[in-house]
Amino acid sequence: MRLWFREQLIKEGGGESKIAGMAREQLKVFTDKYGEVWEEDETVLSTVAGTVPITPEDMADATNRISQAAMAGVVSKHLRREWLQRASALEKARDIAQKNGEWQVPVMCVPITDEVTLDDRAVTGHLRHCLMIPEKLPDIHCACGRARLSRSHVLSCSRGDISQSVHQHDRSRDLVARMARRCGLYAVMEPRKITLQSNGFEGGPDITLSGMQMVAEGDSSVALIDVTYPVAENPTNIPTMMKATKPGAVAKAAELKKYKDREYAYVAARNGFQFYGAAMEKESLAQGQGFYELLKRIAAHRHGEDFNADIDNQYSYSRVGLWCAKTAWAYWRQALMVEFVNNREKVISEAVAKAVDRSEDGVHNAWQHGM
Ligand SMILES: [Zn+2]
Numbered sequence: 001m002r003l004w005f006r007e008q009l010i011k012e013g014g015g016e017s018k019i020a021g022m023a024r025e026q027l028k029v030f031t032d033k034y035g036e037v038w039e040e041d042e043t044v045l046s047t048v049a050g051t052v053p054i055t056p057e058d059m060a061d062a063t064n065r066i067s068q069a070a071m072a073g074v075v076s077k078h079l080r081r082e083w084l085q086r087a088s089a090l091e092k093a094r095d096i097a098q099k100n101g102e103w104q105v106p107v108m109c110v111p112i113t114d115e116v117t118l119d120d121r122a123v124t125g126h127l128r129h130c131l132m133i134p135e136k137l138p139d140i141h142c143a144c145g146r147a148r149l150s151r152s153h154v155l156s157c158s159r160g161d162i163s164q165s166v167h168q169h170d171r172s173r174d175l176v177a178r179m180a181r182r183c184g185l186y187a188v189m190e191p192r193k194i195t196l197q198s199n200g201f202e203g204g205p206d207i208t209l210s211g212m213q214m215v216a217e218g219d220s221s222v223a224l225i226d227v228t229y230p231v232a233e234n235p236t237n238i239p240t241m242m243k244a245t246k247p248g249a250v251a252k253a254a255e256l257k258k259y260k261d262r263e264y265a266y267v268a269a270r271n272g273f274q275f276y277g278a279a280m281e282k283e284s285l286a287q288g289q290g291f292y293e294l295l296k297r298i299a300a301h302r303h304g305e306d307f308n309a310d311i312d313n314q315y316s317y318s319r320v321g322l323w324c325a326k327t328a329w330a331y332w333r334q335a336l337m338v339e340f341v342n343n344r345e346k347v348i349s350e351a352v353a354k355a356v357d358r359s360e361d362g363v364h365n366a367w368q369h370g371m
Contacts, residue, residue: 299329
């Protein structure tokens with residue numbers, strides 16, 4: 001393969017400029033190290049790899065297989081293969097849960113408004129979790145006294161004050177309602193009794209939306225919404241996560257449960273309303289079909305409009321590598337995720353502070369904010 005590869009490099013049109021020479025040299029170093037990985041890719045062997053980059057434009061050309069982008073792809077494939085060999089079962093499961101990349105939305109979006117701005121603590125906490133960088137929490141018990149302190153424990157902790165913040169009932173409900181209102185819908189939230197259980201929040205943020213456009217057959221202008229944010233690494237959800245082969249398994253299960261268990265589904269059916277059970281996984285941010293459809297349906301009210309009523313259009317990007325916030329759907333999806341991650345990380349920090357306060361070991365200095 002390497003011989004074949006070098007033949008490509010002396011092809012006509014490869015150029016004899018200084019940059020072409022440098023590119024050849026770098027390619028040699030690269031193929032010596034990663035040739036094997038490259039070779040695994042059938043298309044490398046069956047097609048001409050490309051031309052030696054001789055201009056900066058060549059280097060960025062995504063169709064040229066001898067480009068920085070192509071090489072970065074090979075390196076990441078190699079590193080991934082190495083990682084998979086030593087990853088634990090939980091890490092592999094988490095990798096699958098995150099596979100659709102939704103977790104990247106909050107860290108990739110352009111912070112054009114406060115609603116889509118991730119705070120510093122949230123950036124580091126979220127990246128650490130999703131990239132599976134070991135935690136630096138103090139080695140003490142959670143304030144509940146029932147488990148060692150860890151992110152996954154905090155997110156499923158049953159101690160009242162911790163659990164209540166984890167479920168962030170009002171905040172997420174309010175944001176969905178704000179999205180609906182800004183898309184021209186009438187949103188009503190009903191005060192509900194908050195009941196807390198260790199296995200997830202049972203008094204979910206329920207909203208009644210009216211004035212919805214009817215697009216598909218069976219659509220109603222009134223929708224009842226029950227939003228839920230399951231914790232995939234909660235002991236009750238972990239079996240679902242561990243046996244999943246696709247991302248979003250825990251969100252999907254949570255939505256199905258809403259349809260099965262909740263009275264709203266029946267109330268809605270009886271009144272000719274629509275019911276949406278909408279779930280987003282608290283760690284991977286993967287969303288269920290109900291969540292996806294709900295946001296699409298709300299955002300459809302802004303269909304075809306430029307988003308410049310809310311945001312200066314010049315800040316709405318659609319370039320590669322940036323998330324497009326040009327549509328109501330993209331913007332509000334980002335806002336929901338950002339809000340969510342900000343709050344989740346805040347709750348974890350607070351739970352750590354509570355644990356440190358109560359610890360007898362006096363490890364007050366062991367934990368510091370951030371990375
Ligand atoms: Zn606890």
